[in-house]
Amino acid sequence: xxxxxxxxxxxxxxxxxxxxxxxxxxxxxxxxxxxxxxxxxxxxxxxxxxxxxxxxxxxxxxxxxxxxxxxxxxxxxxxxxxxxxxxxxxxxxxxxxxxxxxxxxxxxxxxxxxxxxxxxxxxxxxxxxxxxxxxxxxxxxxxxxxxxxxxxxxxxxxx
Amino acid sequence: xxxxxxxxxxxxxxxxxxxxxxxxxxxxxxxxxxxxxxxxxxxxxxxxxxxxxxxxxxxxxxxxxxxxxxxxxxxxxxxxxxxxxxxxxxxxxxxxxxxxxxxxxxxxxxxxxxxxxxxxxxxxxxxxxxxxxxxxxxxxxxxxxxxxxxxxxxxxxxx
DNA sequence: ATTATTATATGCTTAGAGCATACAAAATCG
DNA sequence: CGATTTTGTATGCTCTAAGCATATAATAAT
Numbered sequence: 001x002x003x004x005x006x007x008x009x010x011x012x013x014x015x016x017x018x019x020x021x022x023x024x025x026x027x028x029x030x031x032x033x034x035x036x037x038x039x040x041x042x043x044x045x046x047x048x049x050x051x052x053x054x055x056x057x058x059x060x061x062x063x064x065x066x067x068x069x070x071x072x073x074x075x076x077x078x079x080x081x082x083x084x085x086x087x088x089x090x091x092x093x094x095x096x097x098x099x100x101x102x103x104x105x106x107x108x109x110x111x112x113x114x115x116x117x118x119x120x121x122x123x124x125x126x127x128x129x130x131x132x133x134x135x136x137x138x139x140x141x142x143x144x145x146x147x148x149x150x151x152x153x154x155x156x157x158x159x
Numbered sequence: 160x161x162x163x164x165x166x167x168x169x170x171x172x173x174x175x176x177x178x179x180x181x182x183x184x185x186x187x188x189x190x191x192x193x194x195x196x197x198x199x200x201x202x203x204x205x206x207x208x209x210x211x212x213x214x215x216x217x218x219x220x221x222x223x224x225x226x227x228x229x230x231x232x233x234x235x236x237x238x239x240x241x242x243x244x245x246x247x248x249x250x251x252x253x254x255x256x257x258x259x260x261x262x263x264x265x266x267x268x269x270x271x272x273x274x275x276x277x278x279x280x281x282x283x284x285x286x287x288x289x290x291x292x293x294x295x296x297x298x299x300x301x302x303x304x305x306x307x308x309x310x311x312x313x314x315x316x317x318x
Numbered sequence: 319a320t321t322a323t324t325a326t327a328t329g330c331t332t333a334g335a336g337c338a339t340a341c342a343a344a345a346t347c348g
Numbered sequence: 349c350g351a352t353t354t355t356g357t358a359t360g361c362t363c364t365a366a367g368c369a370t371a372t373a374a375t376a377a378t
Binding site for chain 3: 041042043053054056057058061074077079080081
């Protein structure tokens with residue numbers, strides 16, 4: 001039953017996010033991740049998306065071709081690519097995050113504020129128990145609105 | 160944050176389920192759905208999986224080729240296909256459900272029994288608010304272990 | 319300095335998804 | 349009751365996005 005709820009919520013997030021993305025699949029997550037971590041490398045992006053390396057390179061190729069992201073050379077490591085969103089990419093990122101937020105909020109609207117509070121507390125505890133590595137944190141938070149998520153339990157757990 | 164938890168849980172479910180399925184993607188859900196609703200038609204399966212019609216037909220083709228499912232003629236509608244699991248399919252279905260259950264349980268193990276109880280209550284309330292149609296119920300419960308889920312809130316909401 | 323590892327890129331192949339089309343059974347409507 | 353529409357499946361075709369194998373450059377390790 002808890003599993004069913006997780007699938008239902010994940011469906012909502014994916015649907016709303018993908019609707020604003022240039023293509024289905026992990027593109028929406030890639031955009032929001034790059035948006036949150038400017039200078040992100042392809043390898044870290046790959047781990048967050050659980051894709052193959054070539055799949056990630058091609059995904060980035062498409063984002064660049066769509067004018068949403070750009071490759072720069074990472075200052076500290078001349079092998080790595082530093083990914084950044086273009087202004088158009090920033091706009092898309094915001095659209096994804098707000099669509100995601102709207103869908104989630106309407107699903108949660110049935111709870112009273114006390115229940116929502118309690119649900120959030122339990123969710124935070126579960127999240128802290130789940131997160132192990134930094135890569136995993138990026139994966140879990142791949143569609144998060146970081147600016148809206150103060151006191152992120154994932155961040156707290158890693159620190 | 161609640162969204163992040165949903166994605167994390169959905170990841171666990173998908174990963175554990177797919178590990179026991181013959182292929183990645185919606186195959187695991189298809190198997191458990193047919194297992195729970197013997198005689199399910201391709202069209203209903205299609206709606207539960209949110210696939211195109213041809214995609215669903217090909218998926219069923221593969222399940223049949225793998226010896227996991229079989230097509231029968233639906234007694235009440237001679238156009239429709241009645242899908243059933245083979246004995247091998249039943250075995251696979253059980254493996255998927257128990258893998259799913261194990262992963263979910265270990266993620267929830269951090270909660271006390273009171274917290275788990277409370278979390279379940281809130282999840283049930285949210286689920287009841289989310290489910291609209293029977294197709295949607297099938298979709299949400301696509302990886303559910305129906306025999307383990309007594310007092311299913313989704314079922315209750317539809318009745 | 320040599321070797322191993324890490325980060326990226328690309329050629330190649332392929333699995334799985336959608337669209338368009340075709341056909342049969344059922345439902346609807348005149 | 350016959351004609352039309354809708355519904356459920358099947359299949360040919362195309363294509364996108366994914367993986368594997370391989371290559372190259374930069375860094376790390378020995």
